[in-house]
Amino acid sequence: EVQLVESGGGLVQPGGSLRLSCAASGFTFSLHHMDWVRQAPGKGLEWIGRVRNKANSYTTEYAASVRGRFTVSRDDSRNSLYLQMNSLKTEDTAVYYCARDLSGGYCFDIWGQGTMVTVSS
């Protein structure tokens, strides 16, 4: 079964750090670009970052709201995607989803179930 499973969410104080993980299974992880999307409580979807595949040199893209604070990375040997979040703010409180980019399809065809991050003192 093709699936993505996020982990690592929780409660963190403002200014703190957290690392999310996304474990992939059922497909050739190394071939796909991978993304992180978040959703604040009661709000819409916000794309926050991408890491491309090895063929594209693992290059990254970020939304302005997280650039310089968040880092997207991957370990193809572990079929895993990561989101390192530093200098967290209360407005980063959200459910964080990892998603697979459909090769050549320009869309996200597989999503994880999400992990909740709460930034609060």
Added chain:
Amino acid sequence: DIQLTQSPSFLSASVGDRVTITCRASQGINSYLAWYQQKPGKAPNLLIYATSTLQSGVPSRFSGSGSGTEFTLTISSLQPEDFATYYCQHLNSYPITFGQGTRLEI
């Protein structure tokens, strides 16, 4: 950044109705437009990509069309399981953005 504006933001309809949701982009996005359905407490689910390509397993009552800056998602005959929130998304350039969502309720 490319802004996506969905209309309406809220839609009340009945089982069997035909409904259309519009997504307008602030500039041209070629055909790199996708539609997702999201139910409460669940991850989004891909319905349509590249403007009009139906994702595998998605019922044929869903269809997409459009070009340039205006795109539509149509549900030909609403079923009870279709009541959800729908988002459009562009992948023409960075940052990737989503529309604000359209909540479809009975």
